[in-house]
């Protein structure tokens with residue numbers, strides 16, 4: 001091993017990845033008096049934080065709980081999440097006087113800008129004596145007792161090496177497979193990865209009539225084979241998006257259908273039967289438009305349902321209408337993939353890690369945190385909560 005200048009090139013902790021998890025880990029370790037260096041190959045830190053929540057960063061969810069996470073071992077998340085809760089992060093946000101609000105369902109967003117969160121993390125890093133280097137692609141040379149890395153700053157050594165390089169989504173923002181590749185090289189199991197929280201694509205044939213609905217949202221209950229979400233769907237020029245679809249996409253497998261109840265608050269058969277009696281002259285299209293919006297109702301009637309006064313609907317006509325709405329069954333041909341996905345499902349197998357410290361069981365001093373790990377949150381601030389909690393967990397032990 002090359003001889004190194006211990007004072008300048010040796011760190012207690014080197015963290016690769018200056019995203020949400022990496023910065024939180026750095027703060028926690030720095031506050032414990034550890035000498036911490038964070039390296040990122042991008043030209044600035046926290047790019048995903050900056051672009052998150054439409055520029056307002058949905059930084060946590062007040063109701064975040066283990067049930068909001070997908071992981072091959074559902075118990076794995078419990079320790080870290082219980083030791084760093086949404087309220088810990090909210091307290092930090094309040095200490096920095098960042099204005100925020102609940103949008104819905106416990107989702108907390110900045111009033112002003114995601115930049116507030118990045119600045120807060122950088123101020124905390126500064127106060128904890130953390131050094132951050134951007135534009136710093138690294139190579140891990142050895143992971144023995146003293147870890148050895150090659151970086152633009154030269155050879156670096158550390159006692160604890162933390163991999164916080166995130167998942168594969170949005171390669172344009174600097175996402176790489178660094179963590180997965182390092183794990184494979186070290187024989188650490190990596191579960192198959194795929195895009196999550198991602199719009200679905202419909203093939204041309206199914207999409208053609210729907211294209212003109214691009215931009216319209218409808219309140220639904222959207223169901224996959226294993227779960228359901230009460231949220232809006234959004235018609236897009238390639239297929240479907242919106243919170244219900246993004247949530248369902250994390251559970252969707254190629255070939256599966258999505259069942260979309262377009263009338264989540266009513267029993268449509270009972271409603272139409274009642275309207276047939278009470279408003280027999282009203283056009284079916286008009287009735288559907290009350291709940292679906294005019295354009296969706298019109299298209300549904302042009303494509304799949306014959307429009308007529310509801311008084312003229314037979315029982316089998318009603319059955320026919322219901323079969324296209326409650327649920328509307330649609331088979332996506334795929335997803336938009338990592339190009340637009342918010343997260344990556346799969347990743348470092350949690351069986352290889354300690355749930356308390358995020359340390360690799362077979363590689364002392366090596367840690368994986370954040371999205372690179374096989375833990376994926378639901379939409380609504382849960383993914384950042386995992387980044388904060390796993391970063392904090394490792395930061396207590398590195």
Ligand code: FDA
Nearest residue numbers: 017019020021041052053058166174178370371381383384
């Ligand atoms: P993250 O991806 O944040 O950071 C990884 C860092 O590692 C990056 O800075 C990257 O440059 C660096 N890196 C990668 N490869 C490297 C290499 N080879 N060498 C050096 N550095 C390397 N979640 C949420 O809870 N609320 C929200 O509002 C949103 N919104 C949202 C919008 C969009 C468009 C996306 C794409 C994602 C979200 N998310 C979200 C998800 C959230 O952004 C994500 O789960 C966290 O950022 C994950 O944090 P990590 O720190 O693990 O990875």
